[in-house]
Amino acid sequence: MLIAVFATVVSHPPGPAANPLVGEQAPAISGADLLSGRVERLGSLHGRYVLVSFFASWCAPCAGEAPQLASFAFTDRKVASVLGVVFDDSAGNAAGFLRRYGATWPAVADPTSDIAVAYGVANPPQSFLVSPAGRVVAWLPGAVTAGAAERELQKAESEGAGVG
């Protein structure tokens, strides 16, 4: 009976679909760019919108997403940048992935997954649009299309997210 009483205790319900980071200050990201070796920091990109993209070479949707990111990075290069974060992958494999898809954006390794946990990422691909002021303005779970990233960027710009 005791077991039955305990067994009836209801577990936590799943949370809302919205990401709690949206509207918050973006967690710091820094590290050596996998391709150039130059140190990249999310903070040093303030002043522009940044699409933070969590990816892995073993992730099939990431492969589909890469050309879309390339398109977004090129089309919106005046106002936005892409910053890749490797999710649970070796730096070598991730660098090979970036080369294969002609990535023009920097990407940093996250060997301890601390960045992934700070952003609440459990599976790639996932992206976060960060405003020039350093706030997360949009969460894009799953493979991002250039169109979707563009829409979020325009929405953020129209709402004046870059100011706050």
Added chain:
Amino acid sequence: MADAPRRGGSRRTFLGLGLAVVVALTFLAIGSVHPLPAGAARVRYLESVLKCPSCTDLSIGQSTDNIAQALDRDVARGVAAGESNDAIESAVLAKYPGAILEPRGGLGALVVAIPAALVALAGAAGVTFLVRARRRGVVPAVGGGGAGG
């Protein structure tokens, strides 16, 4: 012939003392199983109830996944910073909704409750036995309180 009741009484005394020793040893054993400081015990508890978000049915304490280990470090940091279990769980759940393996106070509580109940029963039995033995005059009263009956 007069020796028979005395022999039976001393046997009961030995049994009573034996039971008391068993109860004391049980308490000692439980103490030695959980010699961790409060913080470490809390980390261990949280590790056991928080689900590794990138695994299937593994707690962050069980998983060797990078995400689980990073969460583990977050939990330890939270405990060290004096945050409550609820606050730490809520912070993880905000990032990873549904990242709880077992409801608080659920079946996991039986792991603690059953041994605790057994120890309490053994203690009560030991005390009852000693009281009865004292009433029969087998065990001398401690402190001269005049307990004999």
